[in-house]
Amino acid sequence: MHAELALVRADVDAAIARVLDSGVFIGGPEVKSFEQALAQAANVSHAVGVSSGTDALLATLMALGVGPGSEVVTTAFTFFATAGAATRLGARVVFAEIDETTLNLDPRAAASACSDRTRAVIPVHLFGHPATLPATSVPIVEDAAQSLGGPALGGIAATLSFFPTKNVGAVGDAGAVLTNDAALAERITLLRTHGAQPKYHHLVVGGNFRLDAIQAAVLRAKLPHLAAWTARRRLLAQRYLDAFAAAGIPEIRLPPAHPQHAWHQFVVCAQDRNGLRQHLAAAEIGTEIYYPEPLHLQPCFADLGYRPRSLPVTERVVREVIALPLHPSLPEGIPEQVVGQIAAFYRKNGVRPATGNP
Numbered sequence: 001m002h003a004e005l006a007l008v009r010a011d012v013d014a015a016i017a018r019v020l021d022s023g024v025f026i027g028g029p030e031v032k033s034f035e036q037a038l039a040q041a042a043n044v045s046h047a048v049g050v051s052s053g054t055d056a057l058l059a060t061l062m063a064l065g066v067g068p069g070s071e072v073v074t075t076a077f078t079f080f081a082t083a084g085a086a087t088r089l090g091a092r093v094v095f096a097e098i099d100e101t102t103l104n105l106d107p108r109a110a111a112s113a114c115s116d117r118t119r120a121v122i123p124v125h126l127f128g129h130p131a132t133l134p135a136t137s138v139p140i141v142e143d144a145a146q147s148l149g150g151p152a153l154g155g156i157a158a159t160l161s162f163f164p165t166k167n168v169g170a171v172g173d174a175g176a177v178l179t180n181d182a183a184l185a186e187r188i189t190l191l192r193t194h195g196a197q198p199k200y201h202h203l204v205v206g207g208n209f210r211l212d213a214i215q216a217a218v219l220r221a222k223l224p225h226l227a228a229w230t231a232r233r234r235l236l237a238q239r240y241l242d243a244f245a246a247a248g249i250p251e252i253r254l255p256p257a258h259p260q261h262a263w264h265q266f267v268v269c270a271q272d273r274n275g276l277r278q279h280l281a282a283a284e285i286g287t288e289i290y291y292p293e294p295l296h297l298q299p300c301f302a303d304l305g306y307r308p309r310s311l312p313v314t315e316r317v318v319r320e321v322i323a324l325p326l327h328p329s330l331p332e333g334i335p336e337q338v339v340g341q342i343a344a345f346y347r348k349n350g351v352r353p354a355t356g357n358p
């Protein structure tokens with residue numbers, strides 16, 4: 001069972017039973033109540049519950065008029081959905097370079113990638129690190145799938161995912177869009193039910209992007225714990241940063257701290273990343289690689305014309321990143337143990353100090 005689910009299991013069981021007893025499984029009062037609580041927690045005027053983080057992106061881009069002939073600027077170092085949503089609408093994705101320290105979309109590169117065809121820029125608060133938004137008149141949609149509890153809304157909308165491993169996870173797929181723009185919220189609400197208003201009278205072509213009542217009820221039960229879980233993630237991340245500072249390992253580049261960091265993942269850049277991963281696995285320390293291939297070189301985007309070395313920083317980073325264990329129920333001593341194992345690996349293998357070259 002997910003550790004966070006275990007902490008609130010009784011409340012989640014009661015929420016699910018309430019939905020089963022009500023017989024209302026799609027939309028209804030549970031969705032409304034969750035949307036209100038989410039808007040309040042995120043300090044925005046509108047939260048629209050949808051079926052996933054992917055559909056949150058899709059519905060928001062649809063509402064902004066993204067379609068054939070338009071361009072969407074984003075990062076190639078993110079989960080696939082960020083770029084997939086724009087492509088599915090017939091738009092051309094323009095990948096801009098990332099900042100090598102934050103690993104987020106470089107705001108200057110993003111601004112200069114905008115043209116008169118650009119309908120949206122999508123910075124991603126990757127791993128929970130708040131992305132600096134580019135200075136541009138183009139609407140900014142923040143992909144906040146990994147940063148709930150972190151940065152405040154700065155663009156026209158932020159899209160959330162409640163995939164079970166996210167900082168607040170559903171018991172299936174779920175997502176939401178946050179915005180202070182009432183017309184945009186209304187448009188996304190319309191799009192999530194096939195553009196129908198009233199029922200069976202279709203003003204626009206939308207989709208089935210609805211949030212299930214069970215997911216809404218479960219999320220409503222978990223949401224009050226977000227602040228405490230984020231505080232715990234921050235404490236554990238600081239333990240990693242302190243342990244790394246004490247160990248002084250030049251082969252590791254650390255994620256920068258930020259007061260609004262949601263610390264969805266603790267990701268470092270490591271020399272001989274694959275060797276280090278094997279060493280940690282042998283010590284029974286689980287790690288993950290987010291993400292092993294940059295989006296601009298994926299087969300499905302071959303027609304965009306990117307080549308190896310089109311985005312050199314992004315291409316280097318995908319070979320260096322490794323996510324270390326971090327979740328609210330992680331025992332406090334673990335960061336020190338993990339850093340101890342990493343120090344032991346580099347002592348044994350004598351990898352040269354980082355030079356900045358691949």
Ligand SMILES: Cc1ncc(COP(=O)(O)O)c(C=O)c1O
Pocket residue numbers: 052053054055078079081082124143145146160161162163173174175
């Ligand atoms: C950055 C990012 N964007 C979008 C998504 C898509 O969310 P979902 O899996 O809920 O569709 C995810 C998560 O999976 C994500 O991490």
